Amino acid sequence: xxxxxxxxxxxxxxxxxxxxxxxxxxxxxxxxxxxxxxxxxxxxxxxxxxxxxxxxxxxxxxxxxxxxxxxxxxxxxxxxxxxxxxxxxxxxxxxxxxxxxxxxxxxxxxxxxxxxxxxxxxxxxxxxxxxxxxxxxxxxxxxxxxxxxxxxxxxxxxxxxxxxxxxxxxxxxxxxxxxxxxxxxxxxxxxxxxxxxxxxxxxxxxxxxxxxxxxxxxxxxxxxxxxxxxxxxxxxxxxxxxxxxxxxxxxxxxxxxxxxxxxxxxxxxxxxxxxxxxxxxxxxxxxxxxxxxxxxxxxxxxxxxxxxxxxxxxxxxxxxxxxxxxxxxxxxxxxxxxxxxxxxxxxxxxxxxxxxxxxxxxxxxxxxxxxxxxxxxxxxxxxxxxxxxxxxxxxxxxxxxxxxxxxxxxxxxxxxxxxxxxxxxxxxxxxxxxxxxxxxxxxxxxxxxxxxxxxxxxxxxxxxxxxxxxxxxxxxxxxxxxxxxxxxxxxxxxxxxxxxxxxxxxxxxxxxxxxxxxxxxxxxxxxxxxxxxxxxxxxxxxxxxxxxxxxxxxxxxxxxxxxxxxxxxxx
Amino acid sequence: xxxxxxxxxxxxxxxxxxxxxxxxxxxxxxxxxxxxxxxxxxxxxxxxxxxxxxxxxxxxxxxxxxxxxxxxxxxxxxxxxxxxxxxxxxxxxxxxxxxxxxxxxxxxxxxxxxxxxxxxxxxxxxxxxxxxxxxxxxxxxxxxxxxxxxxxxxxxxxxxxxxxxxxxxxxxxxxxxxxxxxxxxxxxxxxxxxxxxxxxxxxxxxxxxxxxxxxxxxxxxxxxxxxxxxxxxxxxxxxxxxxxxxxxxxxxxxxxxxxxxx
Numbered sequence: 001x002x003x004x005x006x007x008x009x010x011x012x013x014x015x016x017x018x019x020x021x022x023x024x025x026x027x028x029x030x031x032x033x034x035x036x037x038x039x040x041x042x043x044x045x046x047x048x049x050x051x052x053x054x055x056x057x058x059x060x061x062x063x064x065x066x067x068x069x070x071x072x073x074x075x076x077x078x079x080x081x082x083x084x085x086x087x088x089x090x091x092x093x094x095x096x097x098x099x100x101x102x103x104x105x106x107x108x109x110x111x112x113x114x115x116x117x118x119x120x121x122x123x124x125x126x127x128x129x130x131x132x133x134x135x136x137x138x139x140x141x142x143x144x145x146x147x148x149x150x151x152x153x154x155x156x157x158x159x160x161x162x163x164x165x166x167x168x169x170x171x172x173x174x175x176x177x178x179x180x181x182x183x184x185x186x187x188x189x190x191x192x193x194x195x196x197x198x199x200x201x202x203x204x205x206x207x208x209x210x211x212x213x214x215x216x217x218x219x220x221x222x223x224x225x226x227x228x229x230x231x232x233x234x235x236x237x238x239x240x241x242x243x244x245x246x247x248x249x250x251x252x253x254x255x256x257x258x259x260x261x262x263x264x265x266x267x268x269x270x271x272x273x274x275x276x277x278x279x280x281x282x283x284x285x286x287x288x289x290x291x292x293x294x295x296x297x298x299x300x301x302x303x304x305x306x307x308x309x310x311x312x313x314x315x316x317x318x319x320x321x322x323x324x325x326x327x328x329x330x331x332x333x334x335x336x337x338x339x340x341x342x343x344x345x346x347x348x349x350x351x352x353x354x355x356x357x358x359x360x361x362x363x364x365x366x367x368x369x370x371x372x373x374x375x376x377x378x379x380x381x382x383x384x385x386x387x388x389x390x391x392x393x394x395x396x397x398x399x400x401x402x403x404x405x406x407x408x409x410x411x412x413x414x415x416x417x418x419x420x421x422x423x424x425x426x427x428x429x430x431x432x433x434x435x436x437x438x439x440x441x442x443x444x445x446x447x448x449x450x451x452x453x454x455x456x457x458x459x460x461x462x463x464x465x466x467x468x469x470x471x472x473x474x475x476x477x478x479x480x481x482x483x484x485x486x487x488x489x490x491x492x493x494x495x496x497x498x499x500x501x502x503x504x505x506x507x508x509x510x511x512x513x514x515x516x517x518x519x520x521x522x523x524x525x526x527x528x529x530x531x532x533x534x535x536x537x538x539x540x541x542x543x544x545x546x547x548x549x550x551x552x553x554x555x556x557x558x559x560x561x562x563x564x565x566x567x568x569x570x571x
Numbered sequence: 572x573x574x575x576x577x578x579x580x581x582x583x584x585x586x587x588x589x590x591x592x593x594x595x596x597x598x599x600x601x602x603x604x605x606x607x608x609x610x611x612x613x614x615x616x617x618x619x620x621x622x623x624x625x626x627x628x629x630x631x632x633x634x635x636x637x638x639x640x641x642x643x644x645x646x647x648x649x650x651x652x653x654x655x656x657x658x659x660x661x662x663x664x665x666x667x668x669x670x671x672x673x674x675x676x677x678x679x680x681x682x683x684x685x686x687x688x689x690x691x692x693x694x695x696x697x698x699x700x701x702x703x704x705x706x707x708x709x710x711x712x713x714x715x716x717x718x719x720x721x722x723x724x725x726x727x728x729x730x731x732x733x734x735x736x737x738x739x740x741x742x743x744x745x746x747x748x749x750x751x752x753x754x755x756x757x758x759x760x761x762x763x764x765x766x767x768x769x770x771x772x773x774x775x776x777x778x779x780x781x782x783x784x785x786x787x788x789x790x791x792x793x794x795x796x797x798x799x800x801x802x803x804x805x806x807x808x809x810x811x812x813x814x815x816x817x818x819x820x821x822x823x824x825x826x827x828x829x830x831x832x833x
Contacts, residue, residue, distance in 0.1 A: 010818060029708055036704045039791065040799050047803060105709070196790050202799040203791020205751070213704055220705075245821060248814055255811035262807060278785035280753040284702040372711030383710040447817055476705060480715065 012164035013240060014252055019167040019326030020232045021257040022174070024105060025225040027320050028291040030261040031268035033221050035283030038208030039200040045209075045218025047258070053219060053465060054226035055254040056457045058233045059450065060400055062246035063440040065237025069521040069531060071337035072231040073514065078544060079403040081537035082515045086507040087399040089514065091231040092338050093503060094392040099331035099357050101364040101382045103152075106324035107144030108134075112292060113321050116313035121296040122306075131292050132377040138366040145365055146358060152328045153354045156336060159346060160239045163329060170322040177319035178260065182267045184302055184312045189270035191303050197273030201265055216472050219465060224390075226257050227330075229397025235334045242527040247441060247448040260323075267316070268295065275301045291320070293376065332357065341519050343557030384490040388499045391473055394466065395500075401462045403537075408432030410537055411439075433459055443530065518543040518551040576631045577609070584608040605643055607636075642768040645685075651768075654681040657735040660760045660773035663782035670787055673745035676758055678724070678773065679731035681739050685764040690723035692763025692770070695744035696779075697722065700755040714755070722746050750788035757781050 034042050068075040076088030111134060115121045121130065134140060155166035189197045208214050223229065233253070237246065268290070273279040275298050282294045299312040332353050339349030368380035412432030415421035421431040433455045441450050477493055478484050487494040523531045523546045533539045545551055574581035584595070587610070595606035609632055611617065612625045645651060661677045668674055676695050680686055687693055698719045706713040724742040733739040748756060759779040763769035774780060 014818070024708075036702065040796065040803075043799070043803050047806060198800075199793060199796050200790040202796035202803070204795070204799060217704055245818075248818055248821075252811065252814040252818060255807055255814060258807045259811055262804060278753065278783070280786040281702075281783065284753065374712070376711065378711050379709060383707050386707060386709055447821055473705075480703070 010241075010244065010249075012160075012168060013236060013244070014249060014256075015168040015171045016163055016239075016326075016330070017233060017236050017249065017253045018256045019171050020236065020330030021225065021227050021253055021327075022171070022260050022323050023102075023225075023227075023327035024109070024320065024324050025221070026257065026261045027178075027264040027268070027323055030221065030225065031265045032283055032290055033217055034201055034265050034269065035280055037214045037217050038205040040202040041205045041208045041214060042218060042221075043202070044204065045215040046222055046261075049219045049222040050226070050254055050258055052457060052461060054222045054228040054257075055250050056454055057223075057228040057397055057400065057462075058226060058250040058254060059247055059441060059454065060404060060436075060458065061229070061231070061233035062237045062240075062250050063436075063443075064400070064403070065234035066240050066244065066246055067440055067531070067533065067536075068234075069238055069523045070341040070519055071235050071238065071334065073338045074341045074519040074521065074544070075234050076399065076403065077515060077519060077541065078533050078536045078538040080399070080406060082541055083511065084399075084403070085514050085538075086504075086511040087403075088231075088338070089507045089510075090392070090504065091234075091396040091399065092335055093507070094389055094396055095230050095232070095331050096335045096353070096357070097360075097385070097389040097392070099328065099335070100360040101385045102324070102331060103148045103328060103357055103361045104141065104145045104364045104379075104382060106148040106321065106328055107141060107146075108292065109317060109321040109324050110148060111140065111144045112296070113314055113317035116296070116299075116310075116317045119310065121313055122300045122309055124300065125296075127293045127296045128374075128376055130296070132371075132375075135369055135377040135379060141365040142362065145361055148325065148328060149354050149358050149361075151325060152332050153350055155325075155329050156333050157347065157350055163333060166329060167326050170326050174260075174319050174322045174326075177315040177322070178263050178267065181312060181316045181319065182263050182270075184304070184308055184315075185267040185270040185274070187304070188274040188302050192274065195270070197270035197279070198266060200273065200279075201269050212472070216469065219469060222258075223397070224393065225261060226254050227327075228254075229400055230393055231334055231396060232330045235330070235337045238337060238522050242524045242530050243445045245446045245448065246443075247446045247450055251448065271295065271298045271302075271312075274298070341521075342517050343520060343554065380490065384495075387491060388496050391470075391496070392500060394469060397462075398466055401458055401466075404436045404458050406537060407439075408435045411435035411535070439535065445530070515541070515543070518545055518554050518557065520545060520547045520549070520557070522547055573607070573609075573632050573635065576635065577628055579610050603644075607632075642764065642766045645764060645766055645768045651684070651764075653735075654684050655771050657681060657733040657737065658684065658739065658762075658771075658773070659734055660758075660780070662774070663780040666780075666782050668782070668784055668787075671750055674748045674756065674784070676744045676746055676760070677727070677731075678742050678744075678760055678762075679733055679739040680742060680762070681733060681737070684762075685766065686742075687763050687765045688724070689763065690721065692767075693761065694721045694723050695746060695758055695760050696720070697746050697748075697756060697758040699748065699752055699784075700757060700781075701752075702754060716757075748784060751786060752784060753786040754784060755781055756784045 033046075034040075036042075064075050064079055068078045070078070071088070072091040073085055073088035076091070077085040080087055112121070115130065121127070155162050186195070186198070189195050227233075233250070237244075240246070240249075269279075269283065272282050272290075272294060276282050276294070283290055295316065296313065299316065300309055302309045302312045332350070335353045336346065336349045339352070340346050364379060364382035364385060368384075369377055370380045371377055408428065409432055412421055412428050412435065415431050416423055416427060421427050434452070436458075437450055437454055441454070474493060477491075481489070481491055481493070483489045484492045485494055486492050487498060489495065519541075521531070521544065533544070538544065543551060551557070593608075595608055598604050598606045609629055611629070612621055617625065658678065658680045666674075666676070676697075696719045699717045700714050701717070703713045703715045722744045724744045727741045727743050729741040731739050731741040744760070746756070746758065757779045760773040761770035762773070763771070772778075
């Protein structure tokens with residue numbers, strides 16, 4: 001156990017969570033959102049919702065995972081009660097389903113790093129042709145998808161230890177690469193005497209600021225980019241030390257995520273504004289276009305000659321690859337964690353998850369590769385997957401909030417029965433609303449004390465914002481999509497509801513089988529009260545036991561395996 | 572069109588059965604005007620029960636005719652057709668978008684063309700097309716079309732060359748496209764004559780020109796941008812710095828405790 005000290009540092013966890021949060025959303029989606037929503041105008045709602053949505057939700061996730069010491073399924077089984085374990089399955093499924101095509105996208109990034117490094121993007125090549133050729137060469141796309149999955153599996157095979165090492169290495173490299181790219185981009189933009197990219201990125205247009213759409217986009221960008229509500233923070237909290245400060249971790253993660261977005265945004269905007277005649281037309285376009293069509297063209301014109309052009313090209317795409325890989329690691333780990341919790345061997349779980357992600361990702365590599373009006377190839381099957389599962393994340397967040405409301409309700413009712421609390425709405429507000437925060441967030445391990453503002457966000461702001469997001473998303477779809485109700489329309493609404501309905505019903509239907517199996521918690525030694533779950537709705541579940549415990553009828557699951565999991569948390 | 576509305580066959584009325592001295596003859600004789608005959612029902616003596624729905628079926632036609640009526644005689648005039656064909660609207664490939672202000676759409680018209688200044692008849696129809704703000708991360712670029720708008724013409728006093736190489740008059744319509752707009756501009760012109768013939772459409776019926784418009788407004792004010800940068804970067808990086816500092820403090824405390832216990 002002595003060697004566990006060197007990788008059980010808080011930084012290991014922080015790098016892992018930052019790695020999970022920072023993905024392609026920061027580097028390719030953020031600059032586009034800035035471009036499409038009035039430059040600096042967008043930064044205001046984006047920053048506001050970091051504190052009003054993403055960080056509070058991540059605080060909740062960390063607090064839940066640190067207490068439950070299991071992945072999403074076990075966590076919902078404890079926090080929601082036996083009947084709601086399926087919510088954890090939904091959360092895990094959404095993340096995994098996104099992982100199916102995300103591995104393909106990460107493969108694209110890796111291929112562009114290869115192309116950039118080998119000079120395949122410089123010398124005035126037609127970037128559209130390069131992109132179209134690549135997307136239509138299925139074996140190449142599959143090769144890079146497989147490579148991404150293999151690297152990911154290698155990183156998580158060994159549990160927390162390897163995850164930390166891989167994330168730390170890749171995140172530190174990402175910072176260095178991005179700063180280098182930023183330096184080159186700013187130099188580029190300055191060569192024409194003005195920093196108009198930076199100027200645009202930090203200028204506010206009050207007319208756009210007053211439009212609801214700007215705020216909705218700010219909220220969704222913040223939520224998606226921080227992976228808030230995805231269950232990722234629940235998963236990584238399993239590896240926390242017993243005295244870990246969850247709140248500080250949540251703040252660090254969210255702030256680091258936004259820091260990277262600012263740097264990536266400045267890099268991309270400066271580079272594009274430096275050379276494009278109509279930079280806004282470039283940045284507001286579909287994302288794969290800006291990243292894989294415009295940027296190579298822009299980087300090829302970097303000042304400082306061939307060396308700096310070459311440097312810019314591959315550093316950017318390597319940074320993007322690392323961002324995608326670290327997010328991929330958390331996606332796979334989120335799924336694997338749930339298997340391990342239910343008594344499956346880690347190695348087997350990793351192999352099964354990896355194979356599933358490869359198999360189910362395959363259609364995204366070759367199916368429905370189409371041409372848009374400008375003659376640029378795009379993978380429609382992949383796009384449809386994103387269309388269906390992308391917004392499922394919202395419900396994962398809602399489920400987390402729901403368990404918080406439910407826990408408050410339980411504590412309040414118990415107090416009412418004991419005569420310690422009054423009934424009615426005021427009773428719930430006084431005794432139920434702060435219950436989760438008192439019990440799981442302000443635990444005494446935290447340097448940062450969380451006040452009533454968090455309750456306000458979870459109980460009032462969250463349901464309002466959730467409704468606004470869902471209504472605006474579907475409203476926008478209904479208003480702007482032809483044949484929106486046609487079930488065969490891959491961009492319609494029926495296909496989303498159908499897939500959500502089928503998956504949701506299946507999970508609810510199989511819930512009883514799920515909870516018939518024991519869950520093994522990864523509780524660190526000497527955790528004491530910090531691992532007490534007796535007050536939770538699922539606290540009396542006899543099949544929730546600690547790792548190594550033997551459950552009658554399930555003895556075969558208690559074989560000692562993957563001690564590395566526990567190592568991190570027993571320092 | 573009218574036949575489609577009623578499902579009657581479109582034909583010369585005398586082909587069905589010739590008559591003389593009917594309403595159409597009178598109209599042509601007195602008003603020098605064209606005339607349409609619309610059949611009533613499917614039989615010479617229709618059953619009285621059918622009268623109501625036949626009347627309803629035929630009612631749409633007069634409304635439609637009132638809607639489209641301009642000056643069929645003027646339109647049929649061979650001279651004006653020739654004139655119409657020699658006029659042109661500036662094509663997207665020749666359009667120069669100024670760095671600021673409205674976008675001028677010019678048209679070259681024949682001096683003999685009896686064009687009216689009435690904005691309801693002579694104008695440029697235009698709309699902006701923007702990329703949607705919430706678009707797929709992986710799909711093609713999605714566009715949203717705004718409503719068509721109408722801007723009238725002004726005389727420039729300049730001459731231009733018609734497509735038949737004769738000299739024409741240049742008129743211009745200054746489209747108030749905002750300078751901070753970035754996207755595509757669709758435009759087409761409609762001309763009407765003083766006697767009410769409408770529309771003569773350019774570049775052609777149902778067609779429009781499409782041109783990309785770059786963002787033309789200044790990107791912002793340097794001082795305010797620096798201010799926002801300080802606020803945003805200060806909040807994010809400042810808070811991150813504090814969080815890291817706090818973390819390091821507690822980390823070193825914990826390490827020393829662990830050291831003692833070990």
